[in-house]
Amino acid sequence: MASQIVLMASDLDKRFAQNISLPPYENLVEVELLDPHPNTRGWFYILITEPEPANKMKSSTRYVHYDSTHDLIETDTNTIGFSSKNPFLADRLQWFLGDDKGFSEDVIDTMKIRHEGKxxxxxxxxxxxxxxxSxxxxxxxxxxxxxxxxxxxIRIVLGVGSPAVYIDQIIYRNTFVMDIIVDVPFRIGAVFPDLTAVPTIEAWSGQTHP
Structure with missing residues (x-):
């Protein structure tokens, strides 16, 4: 199984100076990331250990927190919750307004998704x-x-449902991505040409992004 490295760009730092004491070179991988716009770069380091390093070597920083009891995700910028009936739909969103104000009222009225085609x-x-x-x-x-x-x-016709459609929601501290995965034994375009899926979020009247 392939491994994946996930990090925040804001955690990139300067390159270690050559005179800094580091773990043995064969256990350390230096990675440089370059952003051509606006021509900035940063470094991070991967320490390869066996067995897994002690907790004191791990960062205590967490950008996202999950409440499994309420299916709720909290970051330092927002809190997002999901429908108990259709858990692929968000039904709660609160913006962080500052240390003195905490989180805003829920700004989501409803989240919808619509499919159209032939x-x-x-x-x-x-x-x-x-x-x-769901x-x-x-x-x-x-x-x-x-x-x-x-x-x-999804209900298709005469009570017949579609094969399983998997929806992955990927939440970072300030980003929300939704991937839709459909695995069917036929070419979707042959059955549903021009099929579209449009998710929308409607906010409560008067609510604005901070």
């Missing part, structure tokens, strides 16, 4: 979040990001 090239097809059945199947929590996976089915 079934077998001629039958109009339209489905919304109300046509979904359940949370996995959460992977780390100090930099949290990944929530839901397994979902």
């Amino acid at each position: 079934l077998f090239h001629f039958l109009p097809f339209e489905r919304t979040h109300g046509d979904y059945s 359940k949370l199947v996995a959460v992977k929590e780390g100090p930099v990001r949290i990944i929530r996976r839901t397994a979902n089915k």
Whole structure:
């Protein structure tokens, strides 16, 4: 299984000076990252150890925190929660307003998703979040990001549901990404040409981004 390195760009730092005492060179990997716009660069280091290093060698910094009881994710910029009925939909979002004010009121009225296309090239097809059945199947929590996976089915015709549609929500301290994974034994374009999926979030009237 391939390994993946996840870090915040803000954690990149200057290159170690040559006279600094470091672990043996064969156990240390230096990585330089270059951003051509605006031509900045930074470094981070990977220490390879066996067995796993003691906790005192690990950073205590955590950018994201997961509350499994309430299916809630909190960072220093926002708090986001999810629907118990359709857990692929966010139903709570609060912005952090500062140490003196804490978090804002919930700004989400509702999150929706709409699919449109044609079934077998001629039958109009339209489905919304109300046509979904959904359940949370996995959460992977780390100090930099949290990944929530839901397994979902969409009502197609005559009560027949789709194969499982997996939705991965990847949450960083200030970024939210949603990946949709569909694994079917046929080419989707042959059955649903021009199929679109449009998620939207509606805010409560009068609520604004801080």
